[in-house]
Amino acid sequence: MPRSLWKGSISFGLVNIPVLLYSAENRNSFDLTLLDRRDMKPVGFKRYNKDNGKDVTWDKIVKGYEYDKNRYVVLTEEDFKRANVEATQTIDIVNFVQAEDIAPTSFETPYYLAPDKRGEKGYALLRETLKKTGKAAIATVVIRTRQYIAALIPWSEMIVLNTLRYANELRSSKELDLPAKHQKSAHVTPREVDMAMKLVEEMSEPWKPERYKDTYHEDLMRLIEKRIKAGKTEVVTAPEKDDGGERPGRAKVVDLMALLKRSVQQSGHSKHPAREKDRAPRRKSA
Secondary structure, three states, X not given: OOOOOEEEEEEEOOEEEEEEEEEOOOOOOOXXXXXXXXXXXXXXXXXXXXXXXXXXXXXXXXXXXXXXXXEEEEEOHHHHHHHOOOOOOEEEEEEEEEHHHOOHHHEEEEEEEEEOOOOHHHHHHHHHHHHHHOEXXXXXXXXXXXXXXXXXXXXXXXXXXXXXXXXXXXXXXXXXXXXXXXXXXXXXXXXXXXXXXXXXXXXXXXOOXXXXXXXHHHXXXXXXXXXXXXXXXXXXXXXXXXXXXXXXXXXXXXXXXXXHHHHHHHHHHXXXXXXXXXXXXXXXXX
């Protein structure tokens, strides 16, 4: 049983549902150490005064906000404590919105919510209500020392809490040069849309997240393990040379319909690999 990060309750109206908060992330990150390639010793960093170059100890350091060039407002630990929100241990639902109306760019960090003791019925009631209405609950919650806005969304048998980015944390997309909303204005023909839909249908399958692998992480780990076995634990190697193979570039869209037709045909072949395997291999002529 994983350890919960937070224990509290979901509150809306007069209803309080005891819940436990769990992290939904499993981050695969590399802890790399910077080394001096001359003797393979770890590299350290010093805190120094950028004006006179002298070292500065922690007790001489304060935090400042630069409001103008080289002009600062100093903030003390008391200032940060006063700005911290009170940890209420409550997920306060503010309102309900259509789940589909929340922009994908708003989602930040996912958490699992599970019912605590005597919270099963209220948890199930909220989950089923959100499912039937297609709504998401928008709430405020304090995690550690920061207050977040969050969306509570039903998924399978659970309620997932996703922290959301505030509006001022997102850049506007108005300056992007995007195709027109309407099909005709974007010069897309009905025939092209039909062919694209056929391709989407050919390539559609159930969502299975386990089939998608972090190949970058796996390749690096294989390389590290290989060098450990070979005893190459203190050798700085140059990046492997390019094999000269073709790299994907920007596609030249000459005939959109032709490309869609070829894609549909290729997708159809890939869905029946057994047919290719069943063919008897040609014998080489003597």
